[in-house]
Amino acid sequence: MKDSHVADDVTRAAVDLFARQGYANTSVQxxxxxxxxxxxxxYHYFESKDDLLFGIYEKLLSLQKAHLDQIIARGGSVDDVLRAVCVDVLxxxxxxxxxxxxxFRSxxxxSAPRQQEVTRRRRGYHDEFAELISRGQSEGLYRTDIPVAMLVAHFFSDVHYLSHWYSPEGPENKTLVAEQLTDLFLSSLRRTDAAH
Structure with a gap:
C-alpha cells in the first residue's frame, strides 16, 4: 500500500518548496x-514539474467543483445555496x-495547454457561480445595476487575497472568516429595496 503515498509525499514536498523558494527556483532533485x-x-506519478504544478491546482479545483455540485443538488433558496457555496470556497x-x-504566483x-485547461475549469466554476447570482436577480433579491461578471470578480478577489493576510494562528477560525466574508459579499449583492 506504501506506493499510493508517493504521489502525496511528492505533492506535499513540492508545495512546501514552491511556497518557500518559488517554482522556477525548485528542481526536481x-x-x-x-x-x-x-x-x-x-516520474511514475508525474511526467514533469509542470505536471506536478498542474496537479496541485487540479486537486483543489476538483474538490471545489464537487462541493459546488453537491450544494446545488441539495437545493433550497438561491440565497441559502449561494451562501453555502461562498462559505465552502472560502x-x-x-x-x-x-x-x-x-x-497564483506560478x-x-x-505550459500553454495547461494554462488553457485551468482557465477552462475555472471559467466553468465561475459560470455556475454567476448562474446563482443571475437566479437571485431574476427573483428580485439581488441588484442588477452592476454586471454579474463584476459581482463574481468581487467575490473571488477576496478568495485570492486570503493568503496575503489570513493566518490559521490568528484569533478567528476559518469558518468565522468564511462566514464574515460571505456576509459582506451577500450584503453587497442584495437590492436595498428588496424585502428581507
Whole structure:
C-alpha cells in the first residue's frame, strides 16, 4: 500500500518548496530529496514539474467543483445555496492556502495547454457561480445595476487575497472568516429595496 503515498509525499514536498523558494527556483532533485523518494518513483506519478504544478491546482479545483455540485443538488433558496457555496470556497481555500498561493504566483509558468485547461475549469466554476447570482436577480433579491461578471470578480478577489493576510494562528477560525466574508459579499449583492 506504501506506493499510493508517493504521489502525496511528492505533492506535499513540492508545495512546501514552491511556497518557500518559488517554482522556477525548485528542481526536481530537491523535490524528490524532500519527499524521500527516487526520481523514478516521482516520474511514475508525474511526467514533469509542470505536471506536478498542474496537479496541485487540479486537486483543489476538483474538490471545489464537487462541493459546488453537491450544494446545488441539495437545493433550497438561491440565497441559502449561494451562501453555502461562498462559505465552502472560502473554507477550502483556507484549508489549501499554501497550494493556492503557489498556484497564483506560478500560473504563468505552466505550459500553454495547461494554462488553457485551468482557465477552462475555472471559467466553468465561475459560470455556475454567476448562474446563482443571475437566479437571485431574476427573483428580485439581488441588484442588477452592476454586471454579474463584476459581482463574481468581487467575490473571488477576496478568495485570492486570503493568503496575503489570513493566518490559521490568528484569533478567528476559518469558518468565522468564511462566514464574515460571505456576509459582506451577500450584503453587497442584495437590492436595498428588496424585502428581507
Amino acid at each position: 530537491q523535490i524528490v530529496e524532500a519527499a524521500g523518494v527516487t526520481k523514478g518513483a516521482m 473554507e477550502t481555500s483556507i484549508d489549501h492556502m499554501q497550494e493556492g498561493a503557489v498556484f 500560473l504563468n509558468m505552466l
